[in-house]
Amino acid sequence: MTQDGRLVRGERTRGAVLEQALLLATVSGLDGLSLSQVADALGVSKSGLFAHWRSKEALQLAVVDQARAQWTERVIRPAMTAPPGVRRLWAVHDSRLAFYEAGVLPGGCFFANAHFEFNARPGVIRDRLAAELTDWMTFLTGLATEAVTIGDLPAGVDPGQLAYQTEALGVCAVMQSPVLGAAATCRRARSSLLEHLRAIATDPTILPEPT
Amino acid sequence: MTQDGRLVRGERTRGAVLEQALLLATVSGLDGLSLSQVADALGVSKSGLFAHWRSKEALQLAVVDQARAQWTERVIRPAMTAPPGVRRLWAVHDSRLAFYEAGVLPGGCFFANAHFEFNARPGVIRDRLAAELTDWMTFLTGLATEAVTIGDLPAGVDPGQLAYQTEALGVCAVMQSPVLGAAATCRRARSSLLEHLRAIATDPTILPEPT
DNA sequence: AATATTTACGAACGGTCGGTCGCTTTGTTA
DNA sequence: TAACAAAGCGACCGACCGTTCGTAAATATT
Numbered sequence: 001m002t003q004d005g006r007l008v009r010g011e012r013t014r015g016a017v018l019e020q021a022l023l024l025a026t027v028s029g030l031d032g033l034s035l036s037q038v039a040d041a042l043g044v045s046k047s048g049l050f051a052h053w054r055s056k057e058a059l060q061l062a063v064v065d066q067a068r069a070q071w072t073e074r075v076i077r078p079a080m081t082a083p084p085g086v087r088r089l090w091a092v093h094d095s096r097l098a099f100y101e102a103g104v105l106p107g108g109c110f111f112a113n114a115h116f117e118f119n120a121r122p123g124v125i126r127d128r129l130a131a132e133l134t135d136w137m138t139f140l141t142g143l144a145t146e147a148v149t150i151g152d153l154p155a156g157v158d159p160g161q162l163a164y165q166t167e168a169l170g171v172c173a174v175m176q177s178p179v180l181g182a183a184a185t186c187r188r189a190r191s192s193l194l195e196h197l198r199a200i201a202t203d204p205t206i207l208p209e210p211t
Numbered sequence: 212m213t214q215d216g217r218l219v220r221g222e223r224t225r226g227a228v229l230e231q232a233l234l235l236a237t238v239s240g241l242d243g244l245s246l247s248q249v250a251d252a253l254g255v256s257k258s259g260l261f262a263h264w265r266s267k268e269a270l271q272l273a274v275v276d277q278a279r280a281q282w283t284e285r286v287i288r289p290a291m292t293a294p295p296g297v298r299r300l301w302a303v304h305d306s307r308l309a310f311y312e313a314g315v316l317p318g319g320c321f322f323a324n325a326h327f328e329f330n331a332r333p334g335v336i337r338d339r340l341a342a343e344l345t346d347w348m349t350f351l352t353g354l355a356t357e358a359v360t361i362g363d364l365p366a367g368v369d370p371g372q373l374a375y376q377t378e379a380l381g382v383c384a385v386m387q388s389p390v391l392g393a394a395a396t397c398r399r400a401r402s403s404l405l406e407h408l409r410a411i412a413t414d415p416t417i418l419p420e421p422t
Numbered sequence: 423a424a425t426a427t428t429t430a431c432g433a434a435c436g437g438t439c440g441g442t443c444g445c446t447t448t449g450t451t452a
Numbered sequence: 453t454a455a456c457a458a459a460g461c462g463a464c465c466g467a468c469c470g471t472t473c474g475t476a477a478a479t480a481t482t
Contacts, residue, residue, distance in 0.1 A: 004480070009428090055471080113328075116324045172379030220459070255461090258461065266441080
């Protein structure tokens with residue numbers, strides 16, 4: 001471990017900047033975000049940021065890392081306590097919506113916002129976001145596949161299709177929440193998937209009762 | 212009708228500017244869009260834009276109008292030729308995905324992009340976008356309600372829920388298309404809704420065969 | 423105690439932003 | 453033909469953008 005007080009201090013501010021930048025990025029956009037904005041919010045100087053990242057783009061990529069780490073920690077990890085199969089897929093969906101409802105990020109979902117912001121802007125960041133989306137969909141598809149493999153779902157179910165439906169319900173929730181209310185919107189997102197899963201599951205009773 | 216050649220010319224450039232601004236807004240964002248950008252793309256002067264809109268915000272609101280008009284013309288109107296009920300709901304979904312696949316807007320969907328861009332930015336534009344989303348969901352819910360009313364769908368179906376699912380599948384399509392391919396993504400969005408509608412319809416044979 | 427390293431800062435740079443102003447051009451009207 | 457009105461342009465403004473640079477302060481090394 002590093003004991004150097006200078007490096008420790010640098011690492012600490014580095015983390016604080018990333019945390020703040022992630023919050024602001026969900027409001028102003030990953031590109032709309034300005035360095036002065038981030039610096040002022042933390043009471044540090046703008047030029048000091050360049051000691052940690054050589055350019056704005058480098059900071060933006062670091063923010064993507066930060067967002068992924070947060071997502072893994074706050075959405076995926078809690079859901080992995082659920083047993084494998086259809087219950088774990090449901091747990092991820094539920095955990096994700098809980099993340100939105102908790103208002104952790106003022107702009108709702110970093111990745112959803114970023115995807116729509118960069119969907120027509122080629123470049124390093126877009127490529128990075130595309131990789132993240134591929135990873136995420138692979139993860140969801142893997143959960144669905146597992147559910148079929150262990151017999152929670154019949155063999156005819158298309159895991160990719162189920163993953164797509166799950167993702168769609170989640171994305172739509174974070175899009176509509178600020179307008180139509182998070183409670184009502186997330187209820188729709190939950191009951192839609194739950195009803196669908198219970199309808200196709202070989203044993204619906206292992207899933208929660210619909211409310 | 213106005214016969215004044217000056218006003219006619221103004222109206223013409225006004226339309227051209229809105230058209231161009233709508234395209235660029237889906238790429239750079241409705242707020243990220245710059246007036247120089249729009250002016251240069253049309254070979255007009257930036258200051259000339261202020262003859263038509265007194266501020267950038269006024270232009271942005273006009274772009275929302277333009278987007279709504281395009282959406283009504285290119286998505287809703289063609290779908291309204293389908294008979295009322297579940298077939299019309301399906302036609303809107305199909306027409307919407309066709310609009311995305313045609314690549315009319317380089318950034319995919321103006322409204323989806325704008326919603327995610329402004330979901331945490333209070334102001335006139337956000338209010339306007341919120342009203343548009345409410346209108347759109349009311350429209351979809353109305354179609355679902357109609358399908359229940361005329362007996363295409365059983366009485367137990369929740370129209371709001373069905374509208375939410377339809378919207379979710381559409382939004383997710385435009386989000387994932389640039390990354391995972393429009394063809395595969397829209398196929399998922401189509402088959403997901405079609406299978407669901409056929410599963411709950413009182414007479415599935417009035418809907419297309421699943422592919 | 424002297425030197426090296428790392429963080430962080432303030433000042434300044436060129437460039438772009440939204441917006442203003444006065445003018446020319448184009449077309450209408452009397 | 454003269455007076456007028458609208459469209460559109462070029463020059464310019466202050467503000468903010470990302471970025472660079474020289475320097476001061478804190479810490480580690482010798």
